[in-house]
Amino acid sequence: VRHVGLADVNPFPIAVDLTDLSAGKEEKKSGGGLFGKMKDDDKKKKGSDGEWAKHATIFKLGSKLGVKKTIAFSYDKDVHVEVNYEESDNLPIGTGLSIEQYDVSGIAEFAKEMADKELGTPKVSLQFELDGSGITKLIKAEAVVEETVIVEEEVEVEDDDDEEKKDDTEDKAEEKKDDDAEKEPETETKDDDKKEEKKDEKKKKTKTVQKEKKKKHVRALSVSSYHVGTIRPYSPEIMAESKAKLDALAQKDKERMMLEEAKNKYEGYIYFIRNKLVDDEEDINKISTEEQREALRKSAEEAEDWMFDEGFSADLKTYEAKYEELSAPAEKVFFRAAELSARPKAIKALTSKLDKVGDLMKKWETTMTHITEEERQEVLDKVEEARKWVEEKVAEQEKADQTADPVFTSEEVPGQTKKIESIVGRLMKKPKPKPEKKNETDAEKNETTSEGESTESEDLDAKDTESTEADDKKEEAEEKKDGDEL
DSSP states (O other): OOOOOOOOBOSSOEEEEEEEHHHHHHHTTTTSSTTSOOOHHHHHHHTOTTOOEEEEEEEOTTOBSSEEEEEEEEOSSOEEEEEEEOOOTTSOTTOOOEEEEEEEESHHHHHHHHHHTTOOOOEEEEEEEEOTTSOEEEEEEEEEEEEEEEEEEEEEEEOHHHHHHHHHHHHHHHHHHHHTTTTOHHHHHHHHHHHHHHHHOOOEEEEEEEEEEEEEEEEEOEEEEEOOSSOOOOOHHHHHHHHHHHHHHHHHHHHHHHHHHHHHHHHHHHHHHHHHHHHTHHHHHHHSOHHHHHHHHHHHHHHHHHHTTGGGGOOHHHHHHHHHHHHHHHHHHHHHHHHHHHHHHHHHHHHHHHHHHHHHHHHHHHHOTTSOHHHHHHHHHHHHHHHHHHHHHHHHHHHSOTTSOOSSOTTTSGGGGHHHHHHHHHHHTSOOOOOOOOOHHHHHHHHHSOHHHHHHHHHHHHHHHHHHHHHHHHHHHHHHHHHHHO
16 A cells, blocks of 8 residues: 655746836836736846846745745845746636735835944845745745954963963972982872872963854834735725625525524414314313314414415514414413313322421421421411412312413412421521530539449440430431422
């Protein structure tokens, strides 16, 4: 298996033409012909009569995309830069050669400053990028002048005076050694070793020297770009206009989708009415008259006829209004049918909760003795009020016309325990009274007992205390569980 690497390449060669900015301004409006072309004769003409001009191919045919190239030249005036396609057989006939043009300024001013300092001509660097889309742009322009300066530095060198002193000292030492050679042979050996050590230890000193160094004066240049020819980028005004058109088209698409959804919703409700009247016929007959059911059937038929006639060209607001007109009477009938089963379920759940509250109050008589009888009675009174409310509403519903709006709904039933839950929650947070401390008489009696009996009594008291605390925690957990179930 051979892995083949792929890379996007430049299909057309791209060149750069440089001229003096003052001369380039006279010709830049034409863009090099009708399509922005620049013929070879035109290029030669630009460099004639002693005018400064340069031409360079920066990206050849087949160059990889996403690369940068820099051209550098020495010049002391502002320049005009033209980025063009070079004429090639690959270039489609009639294609404008001009890509983009630039006026690079700031060179002349920088060159004058350097001339006042008696420095050389600036070296101008222009960096171009061929991006991933195949578009060439000038991305960086700067001018540089190098100056040679003399700087003083401190360096370490050997001390010559010290070396001469060392030599004289060594000569004298050798003469002395010759006189005493026979007397002190061992001392001579030691002196020789010391002399060699001193030779190795050379003293150094700091010396100031002058060196040449390069100092760079860098100036970022000002660049203004523009286009010539018939094909140009969008201006801010045209871009804003195009975005506004796109937003308008997007809004129309959104409204069209909303209209289609409204049509589907309207048509779906027509079939919903027809199916509901058949599927839930028994329950609907209990809470509606024949006239009401016939009105629903007729409204569904009329809605279907309208949809395929006038509704074919109706707008979104019309469909929304027609849907409300169709669904309002039907929803009342279907809601009453749903309440036939929803209300009994809600009443059963409420009754079960009220029974649990009553059992909890009875349990608290022994487990939560710090809750007074008046406080428990307050809860029981609220329970009786809720039971009475249910009985009255059920009686009123049985007497009321079943084909009219219900006296109460299943959503109202659970709310009858809100006050009860609030009171029970407050009572559960009521702290228990702290146990009373033993009096001094009991303490004196305990002191008179024997040491063994006292120890045994303390152990029993500790066990009783632990047992009582465990029972209290267990009772609190059970009470919290009962409260959470409410």
